[in-house]
Amino acid sequence: MRKLLLLVAFLSTPVFSEDANLEKRVTGLAHELRCLVCQNQTIADSNAPLAVDLRNQIREQLAAGKSEGDVIDFMVARYGDFVLYRPPLKASTVLLWAGPFLFLLFGIWFLIRRVRKQAIPERQLSEAERARAAKLLE
């Protein structure tokens, strides 16, 4: 009986690990895709019916031998770039990607201008001040 159980366990292991591998890929992809019903969640985090359907769709397609890229293309063709949690770099998204750096450059420029303006010109001490300083140091 025990041997039989071991045999069953042994035989079922590869199948199980293959499933686990598929699940891992499904979860990985699901974390990359936005749930359009609850827009600030990925379809991995959301339990909206559409998110469940889309997870099943990912699983089906990966199981059928499609690549991660194929599944992403499938989703973008239907829901647009918005479905991607990481927006692609395109002409329409340049401002989104470059914006923070533009703000940084503007900030640096502004800061340099301010600091230059505030720089106090060096001033020589007058004779009287020199004498007073010498007296204080005595």
Added chain:
Amino acid sequence: MRRVAWVVFFFLALVALLAAGLTLNPREVPSPLVGKPAPHFELPLLQAPEKTFSQKDMLGKVWVLNVWASWCPPCLVEHPVITALAKTVPVVGLNYKDAREDALPWLKRNGDPFQLTVYDISGRIGIDYGVYGVPETYVIDRKGVIRYKHIGPLTPEASQKKVQPLVQELSR
């Protein structure tokens, strides 16, 4: 004085930007399907499961596809608008992730303006059409190309100012 003017200017610019942002609806995601051929489907009819209907059957006609479900309250809200629209253009219903025993009484109760209704119980065709919030409404031209998509309940305004003029233009 000039500095104050600048601060006021930046503040007003920011207010204008945020105000413009508030008028946008984040739920309205532009569909990549507009301008593309309507995805293929072949689905059983809601009222006659033994018969099927395909988007190809409408080639040569301008028509409207309306995605609805009996479990969706906004669908009930837009129903009179769809009913009025159906008098001017053929409207095909796509019953989305619904049960026949709920959908059929719903139509009986609220009236059935649809030329016919197809039954997508799994929501698979919904995914092909990029449906993420029922109701959704598509205007499809003679060549079978999607020309407009409305997300959420069709308002009388959207129907009169967008859908109907577009249908008229496409039918010319």
